[in-house]
Amino acid sequence: MRKFIDIGANITDAVFRGLYHGSQKHVSDFNAMLGRAKETGVEKIIITGGSLEDSRNALELAKSAENLFSTVGCHPTRCNDFEKDHAYLDELIELAKSSSKIVAVGEFGLDYDRTNFCPKETQLKYFETQFGLAEATRKPLFLHCRSAAEDFTKLMKQYRDSYSTGVVHSFDGSWEQASTYLDMGLYIGINGCSLKTEERLDVVKKIPNDRLMIETDCPYCDIKPTHASYKHVKTFFESKKKERFEETKQVKGRNEPQNIVQVLEVIAAIKGEEDVDHLASQIYENTCKVFFQ
Structure with missing residues (x-):
């Protein structure tokens, strides 16, 4: 089995x-x-921490099963939390150092698509602040960038000595952006949102x-019938609307870890990889190298 x-x-x-919704x-x-x-x-699932509270919950959940792990950080849209608690960074650092279950720091970065949740200036300030989390822990980075590549790249280069490696997750940028991240020693994380359009497929095709x-x-970023990637999916799982819930089946419209096989299938198809098992092994090895060594 892959x-x-x-x-x-x-x-x-x-x-x-x-x-x-309650x-x-x-x-x-x-x-x-x-x-x-x-x-x-x-085999393993890394639970994303998007705030101090969320990171604490993610860690507690990770401790409940051998195959679960987590991250610690503050998502750019939630950086207002720093303004409410002056010890926020210290608390993140303490939490990140508290358990071997925590395999990365993040999710942090910039998101200019959603400045309604947190202003650009606040995001920039606390993205920079969280390089202190990277320095204090020396853990790999789990990074977020939406419509902010110029500022994101500038800060990543400025603080290059603060980290060894990491991954820009849910990548949906240009090949020029991907190439820049690769040159900085970063990896590229691909999901359904990375594969929506033909233009995005062309970029992913070029990533080594x-x-x-x-x-x-999950529960976001599933591959939908309207996406350019959908035609490349080979494996489908039965689902039911939440109103007609059946425990043995997926809930329609709610993404879950099982669907990762679809992401692999799309990448293999657009790259022309006939040996899908070999591609799966390569991606698995990449991930172990960064997070589990």
Whole structure:
């Protein structure tokens, strides 16, 4: 069986307990979801931490199972949290050092698509601040960049001595941007959102296999029928609407780690890789090299 590591899974999200927008639609299927992932070959899952509280919850969840791990950091859209707690960075550092279950620092970076949640100036200030988290822990970085490549690259270069490596997850930029990140020793994380258009497929096609990682970013970033990548998917899983929930099946419209196989299939197709197992092994080895050595 192919082995996978989902480098970005938001499985602290309440939807995996059947709770949608504050309304309980079905019983928790968290364990069933993990079981489906295991059956498909997902050997490890890295739970994304997007704030101090979220990172604490991610770590507690990671401690509950041998194959679960987590990150510690503050997402750019939540950087207002730093303004409310002057010890925020110290608390992140303390948490990040507290357990071997924490394999990376992040998710941090810049997101200029959602400045309504956090102003650009605040994002820049605390992206820079969080290089202190990288320096204090020497853990690899789990990075976020949306419509902010120029400022993102400038800071990544400015603080190049603060980190050894990391991954720009959910990548949806240009080949020029990808090439710049690769030159800085970073890896590129691909999920359904990275594969929406033909232009994005053309970029992913050029990324060297030895610098790729894959993820689901669940419960978001599933591959939809409207995406350019959909025609390359070979493996489909039965799903039911949440109102007609069945524990043995996926919930329609809710991405989960099992679907990582679809990301692999699309990448193999656009790259013309006939030996999909070999590609899967390469991506698995890349991920182990960064996060599990």
